[in-house]
Amino acid sequence: MRIKQKLVAVFLVTSIIAFGVNLFVYINLNRVIKRIDAVYSTNISLNDLSDNLDSIQTNLVGYLETKGTDELEMYYKSSQYMSNQISGLNDSPTNNPMKLMECNIRNMMENYLATADAAVEYKRGRNISEYTQKYNECQKLYNYLSAYIYSLNNEQFKSNSSSYSTLLTSMQYSEILCLSIFVIVSIMNILLIVMTTSTITLPLTRLSEKANEISNSSPENVEPLKAKYNDEIGNVTRAFNQMLASIKEYIEKIRTQMENESIMKEKSLLMETHLKDAQLKYLQAQINPHFLFNTLNAGAQLAMMEGADRTNEYIQNMADFFRYNVKKNNDVVTVSEEIELVDNYIYILDVRFSGDIKFSKQIDAELLNIRMPSMIIQPLVENSVKHGLCNLDESPGEISLALYREDDMACIKVSDNGIGMEQEVIDKIMANEQFDESSSEPKGIGVSNVMSRLSLFYGGRDRFEIHSAIGQGTDVIIKIPME
Amino acid sequence: MKTHADRNKILMAIMATATVMLLLATVVGLVFFSHRVDSYNGVGIEDYNEYSNLYAFIADEDDSALSDTLYGELAAYGMENDCYIENIGANLVTRYSKQELLEIAINSGVSGIILVGDGTEETDNLIAEATDRGIPVVTVFADNPSSERKCFVGVSNYNIGVEYGNMIMSAADGITTDDGKISALVLMDSEYSSENVMLTAIQETLGDAGEQFGNMSVSSKVIESTSAFNVEENVRNMFRDLDDFPDIIICLSDINTRAVYQSIVDRNKVGETTIIGYFDSDTVLRAIERGAVYATITVDTKQMATRSVDALNEYISSGNVSEYFSADYILINKDNVSDYLQED
Numbered sequence: 001m002r003i004k005q006k007l008v009a010v011f012l013v014t015s016i017i018a019f020g021v022n023l024f025v026y027i028n029l030n031r032v033i034k035r036i037d038a039v040y041s042t043n044i045s046l047n048d049l050s051d052n053l054d055s056i057q058t059n060l061v062g063y064l065e066t067k068g069t070d071e072l073e074m075y076y077k078s079s080q081y082m083s084n085q086i087s088g089l090n091d092s093p094t095n096n097p098m099k100l101m102e103c104n105i106r107n108m109m110e111n112y113l114a115t116a117d118a119a120v121e122y123k124r125g126r127n128i129s130e131y132t133q134k135y136n137e138c139q140k141l142y143n144y145l146s147a148y149i150y151s152l153n154n155e156q157f158k159s160n161s162s163s164y165s166t167l168l169t170s171m172q173y174s175e176i177l178c179l180s181i182f183v184i185v186s187i188m189n190i191l192l193i194v195m196t197t198s199t200i201t202l203p204l205t206r207l208s209e210k211a212n213e214i215s216n217s218s219p220e221n222v223e224p225l226k227a228k229y230n231d232e233i234g235n236v237t238r239a240f241n242q243m244l245a246s247i248k249e250y251i252e253k254i255r256t257q258m259e260n261e262s263i264m265k266e267k268s269l270l271m272e273t274h275l276k277d278a279q280l281k282y283l284q285a286q287i288n289p290h291f292l293f294n295t296l297n298a299g300a301q302l303a304m305m306e307g308a309d310r311t312n313e314y315i316q317n318m319a320d321f322f323r324y325n326v327k328k329n330n331d332v333v334t335v336s337e338e339i340e341l342v343d344n345y346i347y348i349l350d351v352r353f354s355g356d357i358k359f360s361k362q363i364d365a366e367l368l369n370i371r372m373p374s375m376i377i378q379p380l381v382e383n384s385v386k387h388g389l390c391n392l393d394e395s396p397g398e399i400s401l402a403l404y405r406e407d408d409m410a411c412i413k414v415s416d417n418g419i420g421m422e423q424e425v426i427d428k429i430m431a432n433e434q435f436d437e438s439s440s441e442p443k444g445i446g447v448s449n450v451m452s453r454l455s456l457f458y459g460g461r462d463r464f465e466i467h468s469a470i471g472q473g474t475d476v477i478i479k480i481p482m483e
Numbered sequence: 484m485k486t487h488a489d490r491n492k493i494l495m496a497i498m499a500t501a502t503v504m505l506l507l508a509t510v511v512g513l514v515f516f517s518h519r520v521d522s523y524n525g526v527g528i529e530d531y532n533e534y535s536n537l538y539a540f541i542a543d544e545d546d547s548a549l550s551d552t553l554y555g556e557l558a559a560y561g562m563e564n565d566c567y568i569e570n571i572g573a574n575l576v577t578r579y580s581k582q583e584l585l586e587i588a589i590n591s592g593v594s595g596i597i598l599v600g601d602g603t604e605e606t607d608n609l610i611a612e613a614t615d616r617g618i619p620v621v622t623v624f625a626d627n628p629s630s631e632r633k634c635f636v637g638v639s640n641y642n643i644g645v646e647y648g649n650m651i652m653s654a655a656d657g658i659t660t661d662d663g664k665i666s667a668l669v670l671m672d673s674e675y676s677s678e679n680v681m682l683t684a685i686q687e688t689l690g691d692a693g694e695q696f697g698n699m700s701v702s703s704k705v706i707e708s709t710s711a712f713n714v715e716e717n718v719r720n721m722f723r724d725l726d727d728f729p730d731i732i733i734c735l736s737d738i739n740t741r742a743v744y745q746s747i748v749d750r751n752k753v754g755e756t757t758i759i760g761y762f763d764s765d766t767v768l769r770a771i772e773r774g775a776v777y778a779t780i781t782v783d784t785k786q787m788a789t790r791s792v793d794a795l796n797e798y799i800s801s802g803n804v805s806e807y808f809s810a811d812y813i814l815i816n817k818d819n820v821s822d823y824l825q826e827d
Contacts, residue, residue, distance in 0.1 A: 093534045093535070093536060093537030095534070095567055100567070140586065166526050174519065195498050
């Protein structure tokens with residue numbers, strides 16, 4: 001039900017109840033007042049009867065004295081009226097004294113009227129003695145009747161006064177009763193109005209409290225309201241609940257977004273940390289590359305001036321190798337740049353190991369422009385040289401580099417024919433466990449560093465695989481996304 | 484712990500219950516109010532019964548206790564027999580004579596009249612007029628023998644006179660006087676024949692008793708009651724005027740008995756004179772108990788009332804009735820007075 005309908009209904013109901021009760025009380029009080037008004041009606045009737053009797057007697061006497069037509073006319077009128085009046089009186093013997101007096105009055109009055117009529121008739125016939133006798137009888141009856149009417153009037157007055165007093169007292173009780181009923185009805189109407197308006201104001205109050213709750217605390221902890229009614233407040237409540245649900249949803253989304261951003265930032269910081277770590281290790285491993293690079297450039301120029309071309313090339317390669325490190329250590333590079341660094345490194349090793357290391361490449365040229373973090377492939381080749389080939393005595397060491405495509409991944413494979421390693425060692429490497437720090441081997445950029453940076457850069461979408469067995473050489477495969 | 488919503492629910496439930504109860508209270512109140520107003524319509528209206536016949540009872544002018552008692556018996560018996568006895572003139576502000584009351588009764592068209600007779604001619608004439616109008620008249624206590632009354636219900640005055648005579652003799656036995664002569668005074672209401680009959684019977688009874696009571700002087704006086712309160716005055720005047728106070732006073736009416744008793748008490752003559760009374764009013768019975776009154780004779784009013792009403796009913800239904808019904812009289816003295824006092 002709509003608020004308007006509710007309000008109209010409650011006002012109508014209370015008004016109808018109040019009106020109905022008032023009407024009922026009014027009608028009944030009116031009945032009491034009419035009853036009170038009627039209390040003395042019997043006295044009034046008796047007075048009327050007495051007056052009429054006097055009129056008859058006066059006119060009878062007047063007619064008998066003068067034989068006047070006016071008196072006769074009045075006499076007949078009064079007689080007729082009297083006949084009508086006494087017809088309403090009791091005519092049965094009863095044990096009620098007043099009713100019995102009425103009966104006596106009625107009978108005596110009939111005799112009186114008959115005697116008076118006879119007197120009038122005798123007067124017309126000029127029978128003096130008869131009408132005189134009848135008049136005397138009439139006079140006697142008139143006296144008796146007057147006494148009876150007077151006495152009855154007295155008795156009636158006593159009785160009526162008692163009734164009047166009783167009715168007045170009853171009227172006072174009735175007034176108190178009516179007042180009590182009005183008070184009860186008023187309280188009931190107030191309760192009805194309070195109850196009905198409560199169905200409007202209570203949901204509003206709850207809504208307001210909820211709104212305060214939301215403004216004072218987190219909306220997530222606020223429970224939705226129950227919409228009991230289908231009125232406007234119910235609609236507002238439902239809309240409020242919908243709004244609350246939406247707010248909660250948005251808050252959840254923002255939180256997820258912030259968490260993602262936080263993870264991203266964390267990743268970025270970690271990547272930076274690892275790169276710094278790689279650089280530090282590099283600096284520790286190499287002497288100041290800038291100094292070395294400048295020095296090598298001077299050496300190369302000297303070799304060129306002396307005509308030592310191989311030395312010049314060698315020193316030039318070394319210079320390129322270190323330049324790469326200096327220039328690219330912070331950047332994202334292409335696969336081709338990484339391969340070029342490997343070439344420089346292999347040339348240097350080739351000179352160093354007098355051509356004992358055989359290096360081969362199988363390159364898919366389409367993949368050369370794929371971008372990847374720097375300093376990834378060279379450390380793997382260095383590892384193959386250090387750990388795979390260093391202990392080879394008989395056969396020459398072979399290192400191959402392959403770049404090929406596998407599904408939507410670009411694969412970089414570094415293979416050697418070295419001593420290989422046990423599966424246990426592979427598992428440890430893959431588990432990113434530290435090796436003995438006291439190793440005498442010079443420290444390069446470790447496999448673990450490479451793995452970490454790849455994982456950070458690609459968000460875990462890369463693959464790092466090591467396939468090896470004792471005496472079977474080692475294959476290290478990096479799979480990176482192509483985009 | 485109750486939540487705000489729970490409290491609201493409880494409050495609403497309380498309000499709803501209160502509203503329902505108030506609604507019920509309103510309905511009950513209105514119904515009660517309506518019933519109360521209905522009951523006001525009956526205020527001043529008394530229940531009454533209607534009867535087939537209305538009989539008028541007309542007693543002597545002075546309202547003696549005997550008349551009142553008789554009327555009570557008449558009314559009670561009449562209502563049992565579907566007729567109402569009206570004590571005519573009792574409710575009027577004016578006092579009317581017996582003859583006027585008779586006229587009123589006749590003109591009121593009563594079915595019958597029970598009249599305490601007085602033997603006067605005027606009453607005889609009115610009885611004749613009533614008879615002309617078809618209203619039967621029955622006389623009680625005292626008769627109008629020469630009238631057209633249909634029936635007389637009363638005691639035998641002669642027998643009562645004999646009883647009084649016997650009582651006088653019995654009372655005289657205990658009286659001793661200086662000269663040996665005992666005087667008795669009979670007080671009458673009127674010189675009406677019924678009381679004269681009693682006086683004659685008293686005298687005859689004493690005369691027949693022989694010498695012992697032959698010397699007893701029996702005198703009589705009529706106490707006139709011309710107005711309502713003059714009996715007592717007349718009695719006092721009479722006592723004042725007497726040369727010799729009588730040894731025995733015989734009262735033939737109720738009012739005379741009470742007036743004489745009171746006068747004797749006032750004159751401090753209790754024990755000096757013996758009172759023989761009439762009717763069993765409370766005053767007389769208590770006086771007998773104390774010994775101030777020697778004895779009294781009363782009539783069986785219930786029997787008298789029954790026979791009067793029966794006589795009228797019989798006449799109205801059959802047109803005939805016996806002319807005389809006797810009623811019993813009762814002698815009350817110190818020996819049996821307690822029975823009547825107990826009855827009261």
